[in-house]
Amino acid sequence: MDLLNGIFVAPFVQMADAPDFLVQVLWEGFVSGILYALIALGFVLIFKASGVFNFAQGIMVVFAALTLVGLYQKGVPVILALILTMAVMGILALAVERFIMRPLVNQPHVILLMATIGLTYFLVGLGEFVFGGEPKQMITTELGLPTGSTEIPFGAQGMVILQHIDIAAAIIAIVMVTALALFFNRTRIGRALRAVADDHQAALSVGISLHQIWAIVWFASGLVALATGVMWGARSDVSFALEIIALRALPVLILGGFTSVPGAIVGGLIVGIGEKIGEIYWGPLLGGGIESWLAYMIALVFLLFRPQGLFGERIIERV
Amino acid sequence: MSDAGAREIMLDIENVSLSFGGVKAITDISFDIRKGEVRAIIGPNGAGKTSMLNVINGVYRPQKGTITFKGRIRRSIQPYQAAQSGIARTFQNVALFKGMSTLDNIMSGRSLRMHRNFFWQLIHVGPARDEEIAHRRKVEEIIDFLEIQHIRKVPVGKLPYGLQKRVELGRALAMEPELLLLDEPMAGMNLEEKEDMSRFILDVNHEFGTTIALIEHDMGVVMDLSDRVVVLDYGRKIADGTPDQVKSDRAVIDAYLGVARQEAR
Amino acid sequence: MFYREAGQFKSSYATDQAIFPLLQDRIGFFTILAIAFIGVPLLADDFILDAIAIPFLILTLATIGLNVLTGYAGQLSLGTGGFMGVGAYACYKLTTAFPEVNIILLILLSGVFSAGVGLVFGLPSLRIKGLYLVVTTLAAQFFLEWCFIRIGWLYNYNVSGAIDSPERSLAGGLVLTGPNADSVTRYLVVLAIVAVMTLLVKNLIRGRIGRSWMMIRDMDIAAELMGVRPLVAKLSAFAVSSYICGVAGAMFVFFYLGSVEPAAFSITLSFQILFMVIIGGLGSLIGCYFGAAFIWILPIFLRNVLPAIGIDIGAENIVHLTSMIVGVLIILFLILEPHGLARLWQLGKEKLRVWPFPYA
Numbered sequence: 001m002d003l004l005n006g007i008f009v010a011p012f013v014q015m016a017d018a019p020d021f022l023v024q025v026l027w028e029g030f031v032s033g034i035l036y037a038l039i040a041l042g043f044v045l046i047f048k049a050s051g052v053f054n055f056a057q058g059i060m061v062v063f064a065a066l067t068l069v070g071l072y073q074k075g076v077p078v079i080l081a082l083i084l085t086m087a088v089m090g091i092l093a094l095a096v097e098r099f100i101m102r103p104l105v106n107q108p109h110v111i112l113l114m115a116t117i118g119l120t121y122f123l124v125g126l127g128e129f130v131f132g133g134e135p136k137q138m139i140t141t142e143l144g145l146p147t148g149s150t151e152i153p154f155g156a157q158g159m160v161i162l163q164h165i166d167i168a169a170a171i172i173a174i175v176m177v178t179a180l181a182l183f184f185n186r187t188r189i190g191r192a193l194r195a196v197a198d199d200h201q202a203a204l205s206v207g208i209s210l211h212q213i214w215a216i217v218w219f220a221s222g223l224v225a226l227a228t229g230v231m232w233g234a235r236s237d238v239s240f241a242l243e244i245i246a247l248r249a250l251p252v253l254i255l256g257g258f259t260s261v262p263g264a265i266v267g268g269l270i271v272g273i274g275e276k277i278g279e280i281y282w283g284p285l286l287g288g289g290i291e292s293w294l295a296y297m298i299a300l301v302f303l304l305f306r307p308q309g310l311f312g313e314r315i316i317e318r319v
Numbered sequence: 320m321s322d323a324g325a326r327e328i329m330l331d332i333e334n335v336s337l338s339f340g341g342v343k344a345i346t347d348i349s350f351d352i353r354k355g356e357v358r359a360i361i362g363p364n365g366a367g368k369t370s371m372l373n374v375i376n377g378v379y380r381p382q383k384g385t386i387t388f389k390g391r392i393r394r395s396i397q398p399y400q401a402a403q404s405g406i407a408r409t410f411q412n413v414a415l416f417k418g419m420s421t422l423d424n425i426m427s428g429r430s431l432r433m434h435r436n437f438f439w440q441l442i443h444v445g446p447a448r449d450e451e452i453a454h455r456r457k458v459e460e461i462i463d464f465l466e467i468q469h470i471r472k473v474p475v476g477k478l479p480y481g482l483q484k485r486v487e488l489g490r491a492l493a494m495e496p497e498l499l500l501l502d503e504p505m506a507g508m509n510l511e512e513k514e515d516m517s518r519f520i521l522d523v524n525h526e527f528g529t530t531i532a533l534i535e536h537d538m539g540v541v542m543d544l545s546d547r548v549v550v551l552d553y554g555r556k557i558a559d560g561t562p563d564q565v566k567s568d569r570a571v572i573d574a575y576l577g578v579a580r581q582e583a584r
Numbered sequence: 585m586f587y588r589e590a591g592q593f594k595s596s597y598a599t600d601q602a603i604f605p606l607l608q609d610r611i612g613f614f615t616i617l618a619i620a621f622i623g624v625p626l627l628a629d630d631f632i633l634d635a636i637a638i639p640f641l642i643l644t645l646a647t648i649g650l651n652v653l654t655g656y657a658g659q660l661s662l663g664t665g666g667f668m669g670v671g672a673y674a675c676y677k678l679t680t681a682f683p684e685v686n687i688i689l690l691i692l693l694s695g696v697f698s699a700g701v702g703l704v705f706g707l708p709s710l711r712i713k714g715l716y717l718v719v720t721t722l723a724a725q726f727f728l729e730w731c732f733i734r735i736g737w738l739y740n741y742n743v744s745g746a747i748d749s750p751e752r753s754l755a756g757g758l759v760l761t762g763p764n765a766d767s768v769t770r771y772l773v774v775l776a777i778v779a780v781m782t783l784l785v786k787n788l789i790r791g792r793i794g795r796s797w798m799m800i801r802d803m804d805i806a807a808e809l810m811g812v813r814p815l816v817a818k819l820s821a822f823a824v825s826s827y828i829c830g831v832a833g834a835m836f837v838f839f840y841l842g843s844v845e846p847a848a849f850s851i852t853l854s855f856q857i858l859f860m861v862i863i864g865g866l867g868s869l870i871g872c873y874f875g876a877a878f879i880w881i882l883p884i885f886l887r888n889v890l891p892a893i894g895i896d897i898g899a900e901n902i903v904h905l906t907s908m909i910v911g912v913l914i915i916l917f918l919i920l921e922p923h924g925l926a927r928l929w930q931l932g933k934e935k936l937r938v939w940p941f942p943y944a
Binding site for chain 1: 660708711712714715716718719720722723726727729730733734735851855858859862900901903904905906907908909910911912913914915918919922
């Protein structure tokens with residue numbers, strides 16, 4: 001009975017008792033959901049254009065943030081550090097295209113996935129080799145990002161605290177998603193990109209350069225990774241411990257489907273909010289820490305009923 | 320061969336329809352396959368021929384219609400159940416097990432006839448080994464029959480296309496099926512390879528008495544090999560009968576043969 | 585010149601299907617076996633046994649486990665660490681509950697528990713394929729890791745949260761596990777278990793069950809149309825694979841580490857085993873030995889050789905360097921030789937066959 005009560009009654013009583021706390025939890029879930037969505041977005045970009053399940057996307061987030069902070073710590077002015085980091089992500093994109101994508105074109109998905117796991121290890125090693133393994137502070141103020149918080153009265157005597165950096169994160173995320181959507185739909189490269197996503201061979205035959213497109217998407221998702229890295233870094237600190245959080249973005253893709261941008265966003269929000277709510281209200285029942293697998297379990301159950309994701313297309317098998 | 324009409328019906332397809340979403344692949348098709356005959360299914364690309372085979376061996380589930388196999392009405396089944404009931408299949412695009420040798424590919428056709436359990440397999444002595452060797456003997460007979468002794472241990476991925484098709488036939492034969500479905504067994508072959516393949520198909524039909532359903536685009540081959548032909552167009556049946564009857568059928572000439580002749584010219 | 589099959593005719597299918605049809609291979613194999621069972625215990629010191637030989641063998645076994653699933657049945661898994669952990673914790677619970685039962689028996693039994701867990705997490709593989717399946721195995725990994733940390737019952741509620749291998753000995757008084765166990769004894773036990781299990785897996789692979797795994801891997805629809813039930817084939821692969829991983833996990837604690845924290849079975853271990861499979865060669869048993877040796881010995885090699893030739897970059901950086909090298913090697917192998925070291929070995933043997941007259 002206690003268990004049933006703990007599952008079906010107590011959490012809801014708790015929510016009703018402290019609505020301001022509930023809103024706080026929802027807000028925090030929303031912000032981490034947005035960051036999950038950003039990680040997933042970088043992933044979807046690459047998957048759409050090249051069919052690569054980029055396991056390294058999470059690491060690229062950390063790598064970008066680490067490069068930025070590392071360069072700044074070595075005495076590079078902040079603007080220059082930002083530009084250099086973008087350049088590094090550009091070089092990474094070119095290198096990935098030249099040394100991974102090109103030789104492995106037309107290989108099975110699973111082989112490409114394993115290659116990106118290799119890339120993950122390489123980037124972890126490189127990042128720590130160059131900048132050291134200890135956790136670093138994100139250079140939030142130097143980048144001109146807001147700090148501090150606003151307290152908004154809520155209900156009778158409740159209070160909701162909004163961190164400014166979280167608000168900034170939300171705004172930046174929305175701007176990035178809009179920019180990417182425009183890029184996809186309004187520019188020549190965007191069109192080529194969608195053509196490649198639909199059919200590699202056909203795109204090639206109308207004169208689209210696969211190599212160029214791949215380099216561009218990897219660079220674009222490198223930039224998305226940088227933005228995500230700055231936000232994540234500002235909320236905790238910058239180290240490869242973030243890798244685990246990045247892995248948690250994978251269920252987002254299951255929910256949203258591998259190829260859907262709206263799916264990534266909605267999936268990110270579901271996971272972000274669901275995870276926070278689950279941890280706060282149901283976590284204590286199970287001894288806490290359920291954040292580490294809750295999203296996966298949600299995704300797993302979801303998979304069994306709708307294998308193609310929320311927005312994915314149904315696949316008909318041909319023989 | 321001419322007495323095909325008198326033989327008992329092995330597979331009876333009645334009013335079968337199949338669609339994917341809004342796309343109709345097969346509309347209300349009925350025909351039968353009689354024991355021991357070579358039955359050809361022809362029609363232009365997209366006519367629903369391969370879908371028909373997929374329905375027969377349970378890959379697709381038709382929305383309407385009944386299928387009677389060996390006198391029993393078949394409910395919706397899984398592909399492996401079709402295999403258990405004695406239906407084997409080759410594929411339009413060779414679907415061999417690329418990571419395995421010719422020998423293992425054909426051995427895989429024996430899967431259903433091997434029964435030693437997990438623990439015998441684990442120690443691989445006594446009954447498990449005897450079973451393996453007994454089936455190896457059977458497989459070697461098929462290898463001899465198809466004249467592919469020299470590629471016995473070659474990984475099939477390395478074989479030329481014509482030989483791959485032959486191995487695939489061998490794999491289907493290893494199942495000792497009652498009904499053998501061949502999906503374009505001669506696609507992409509040169510004349511000599513086609514002759515070889517035709518000979519194998521006829522031998523299988525005559526010597527083992529296997530019933531064969533065959534999809535093929537080469538009209539010469541179809542007319543020579545088959546006892547009866549069913550013609551599909553846009554998912555509908557437009558003709559059914561002996562090769563001679565079909566050849567002179569107006570609808571068939573319009574839909575298919577006529578086009579083919581124009582192309583030939 | 586000496587490595588030829590000339591003159592060796594097979595007169596029965598039984599000899600043709602032997603594991604080593606060539607006389608030279610048989611001689612080589614038994615030589616290696618003799619060195620492993622007699623030479624190494626006589627010559628090697630405790631460092632080599634404890635730091636290299638024992639973990640190498642145990643990780644080889646785990647690699648075989650993953651290779652069954654990924655290399656033979658074609659289902660990629662990132663949950664190996666978790667399944668190994670299940671075996672380890674199961675064995676710990678069993679031996680603390682039944683201290684008088686032979687520890688080797690319990691180790692073999694603990695694999696059954698991880699096989700059960702593997703079955704449960706293998707169920708989604710019936711509905712979903714490829715990349716999606718990877719995510720479900722990650723779910724297994726994270727969920728199991730959480731269990732090892734949060735469920736006190738698993739480690740008998742001790743304060744450290746770690747499990748220690750208690751002292752267990754054979755009826756004759758020979759100490760097998762615990763701090764007082766002799767390195768040579770542990771080495772021989774591990775070697776025996778790994779050797780026997782390799783043979784059993786080989787038997788499975790060359791028979792009907794192994795073929796059904798490879799059929800599903802290579803072309804699942806065709807396999808189904810030949811009468812292989814995907815349910816049976818996939819789940820049996822999951823069960824066998826996780827059984828082997830579970831046994832490896834139990835040995836990892838009881839014969840190698842002695843005491844482990846839950847973090848030992850983290851996703852890092854899963855990756856490590858996956859790398860052993862890739863570098864050794866997907867779908868090759870001998871490759872498991874090569875891959876495990878390579879990945880395990882590389883950092884030890886770097887740690888000892890780099891300072892010796894005058895490059896001193898610090899222990900910390902050795903780790904980073906190893907990570908970079910392994911990452912690059914993974915990509916290189918996938919590009920150049922997807923069948924890994926095992927394929928190189930085979931090519932070497934083919935070269936040797938025609939040596940010294942390559943065109944003869």
